[in-house]
Amino acid sequence: MDQQFSLPAYQDIVAAAKRLKWVIRTTPLIESVVASTACDARVFLKAETLQHTGSFKFRGAYNLIYQLSAEQRAKGVVAYSSGNHAQAVAKVASLSDIKATIVMPKDAPQIKIEATQKFGAQTVLYDRYSESREDIAATIVAETEATLVPPYDHPHTIAGQGTVGLEIVEQLTALDCIPDAVLVPCSGGGLISGVATAIKHHFPDTQIYSVEPEGFDDTARSLASGERETADLEATSICDALLVPTPGHLTFAINKQLLSGGYKVTDTMVQKAMAFAFLQEKLVVEPGGAVALAVLLNGQDEFIDKTVVAVVSGGNVDPAIFGAAIT
Amino acid sequence: MDQQFSLPAYQDIVAAAKRLKWVIRTTPLIESVVASTACDARVFLKAETLQHTGSFKFRGAYNLIYQLSAEQRAKGVVAYSSGNHAQAVAKVASLSDIKATIVMPKDAPQIKIEATQKFGAQTVLYDRYSESREDIAATIVAETEATLVPPYDHPHTIAGQGTVGLEIVEQLTALDCIPDAVLVPCSGGGLISGVATAIKHHFPDTQIYSVEPEGFDDTARSLASGERETADLEATSICDALLVPTPGHLTFAINKQLLSGGYKVTDTMVQKAMAFAFLQEKLVVEPGGAVALAVLLNGQDEFIDKTVVAVVSGGNVDPAIFGAAIT
Numbered sequence: 001m002d003q004q005f006s007l008p009a010y011q012d013i014v015a016a017a018k019r020l021k022w023v024i025r026t027t028p029l030i031e032s033v034v035a036s037t038a039c040d041a042r043v044f045l046k047a048e049t050l051q052h053t054g055s056f057k058f059r060g061a062y063n064l065i066y067q068l069s070a071e072q073r074a075k076g077v078v079a080y081s082s083g084n085h086a087q088a089v090a091k092v093a094s095l096s097d098i099k100a101t102i103v104m105p106k107d108a109p110q111i112k113i114e115a116t117q118k119f120g121a122q123t124v125l126y127d128r129y130s131e132s133r134e135d136i137a138a139t140i141v142a143e144t145e146a147t148l149v150p151p152y153d154h155p156h157t158i159a160g161q162g163t164v165g166l167e168i169v170e171q172l173t174a175l176d177c178i179p180d181a182v183l184v185p186c187s188g189g190g191l192i193s194g195v196a197t198a199i200k201h202h203f204p205d206t207q208i209y210s211v212e213p214e215g216f217d218d219t220a221r222s223l224a225s226g227e228r229e230t231a232d233l234e235a236t237s238i239c240d241a242l243l244v245p246t247p248g249h250l251t252f253a254i255n256k257q258l259l260s261g262g263y264k265v266t267d268t269m270v271q272k273a274m275a276f277a278f279l280q281e282k283l284v285v286e287p288g289g290a291v292a293l294a295v296l297l298n299g300q301d302e303f304i305d306k307t308v309v310a311v312v313s314g315g316n317v318d319p320a321i322f323g324a325a326i327t
Numbered sequence: 328m329d330q331q332f333s334l335p336a337y338q339d340i341v342a343a344a345k346r347l348k349w350v351i352r353t354t355p356l357i358e359s360v361v362a363s364t365a366c367d368a369r370v371f372l373k374a375e376t377l378q379h380t381g382s383f384k385f386r387g388a389y390n391l392i393y394q395l396s397a398e399q400r401a402k403g404v405v406a407y408s409s410g411n412h413a414q415a416v417a418k419v420a421s422l423s424d425i426k427a428t429i430v431m432p433k434d435a436p437q438i439k440i441e442a443t444q445k446f447g448a449q450t451v452l453y454d455r456y457s458e459s460r461e462d463i464a465a466t467i468v469a470e471t472e473a474t475l476v477p478p479y480d481h482p483h484t485i486a487g488q489g490t491v492g493l494e495i496v497e498q499l500t501a502l503d504c505i506p507d508a509v510l511v512p513c514s515g516g517g518l519i520s521g522v523a524t525a526i527k528h529h530f531p532d533t534q535i536y537s538v539e540p541e542g543f544d545d546t547a548r549s550l551a552s553g554e555r556e557t558a559d560l561e562a563t564s565i566c567d568a569l570l571v572p573t574p575g576h577l578t579f580a581i582n583k584q585l586l587s588g589g590y591k592v593t594d595t596m597v598q599k600a601m602a603f604a605f606l607q608e609k610l611v612v613e614p615g616g617a618v619a620l621a622v623l624l625n626g627q628d629e630f631i632d633k634t635v636v637a638v639v640s641g642g643n644v645d646p647a648i649f650g651a652a653i654t
Contacts, residue, residue, distance in 0.1 A: 282612075319605070
């Protein structure tokens, strides 16, 4: 299915930004004085935790669903997601009374399952070790003629997420500042491919890096090999939002052109970053949202004296997981 | 000492805003969709948790210290505070290599004591049940000729905190919106007197309400009686930032003119508001910072169909206290 689409261009992100203007929150770009001191760098955090539904996913879901025809909307939408995309699709659908069915893993964080249901979506829970979410969604689509809202591998999704990058450009330009590097959490690659498209258009010399959990660094390895690689299928991670095992077709086609490489982080590094964000910046960050900050706090020499943006992509975390990370 | 000052006027807040423009963060005014639905109102949260040092106190401390003479600065500054003012004075002093001595209660949250020391201030810990912080500070001032930076009862402090109100006015005006009510956490009254001065100048019909912990509702009772009343001296509260037992002279002189009344909240209501801010808005809020939101979430009928701003004033909370509130 993915192959029928052409890659989204910079202008698609500008169009998405217009579509989203009165709906999304412009999230703050926070210059973290403490992180800057710790890293001997100038560190900005793009706090997408403060976006509607607690993550950047609202942008892509809105941009796609609001380009559906009236007939398509009447038949509803279907999505599969470990949680953040689920909530985003459910919320966007609820804004226009569109019926939404969301296929979610049984072991997704309770907070994400409940939020999705609260927005009025029907949830279909599956076992991620024995069932295919794509197959379940395809069956629903076949039965209902609902439209599938892909979590990352669609030009409208990528363009929507790219508005995060456009905001970073505007916010840094207001400070007369060009970043040396932008670090972005990466799973299927929708966020980083959109962000890279926006940022490289304005700042061609800025380096964009993916950040993934250890074992799920398929994008980093794909960038190195030039082919779409697969994650370690036995790996586990606390980053429930970053467990997609292979880069998307569209997203990787963009990322292999625009990214400079990828980092990977351990669960311990992620928890340390969550605690830092809590203590120093008063931000609630979920594990998958903290990976880019985790790279910086791990003392990477290559960012000394540089201006670096870490995208903090989501804040939907169960209280017990959060409590364990901060204490 | 307080009596020698005249009340700060609206123009003093405008002057403070100019002084602070390149130093403070303009904190987001977040329209909380979930709180609005829960309250059947339009609810905005002014997230001063995201201010430097994690609370609004940075504004007032900066506005005062940057009006000291070179001679005064050379002799250093002294402050007494349960924590947020302490950190703010320590941080502002560190920006210009001014020596800071901070008198703090021994049982202040560890996170606040450590942050104050990390900014390079000397801390003097005292027993809040047997010693007077004012006396300890006065002794230091007598010995060192350092300048006392009062936590609330000074026109420069009030004008600095008033910039929170000015931002609220600008942010709501951009939305073509006039609030019916603004709820502000209150202890000595510096924040609310400044905010009220700014907001009433632009929106004379907006009602401003103080919010205090149960037992420490001396401002609410003072507003009712017209005289400065004292808190219940046996009371306890998790709101460590809101334990000043009597309204200030200057602050009460302003508040009795501009405020419409006061609310009080229990510890349980405060914890519920902290959990709400964590789950729904991904904000880290300390107990004292959550009291205004706690009033709204308690289902006050008088705010139905109204536009209400709750100032969320600080986020400096020990991990264990936070963990207990959210789980």
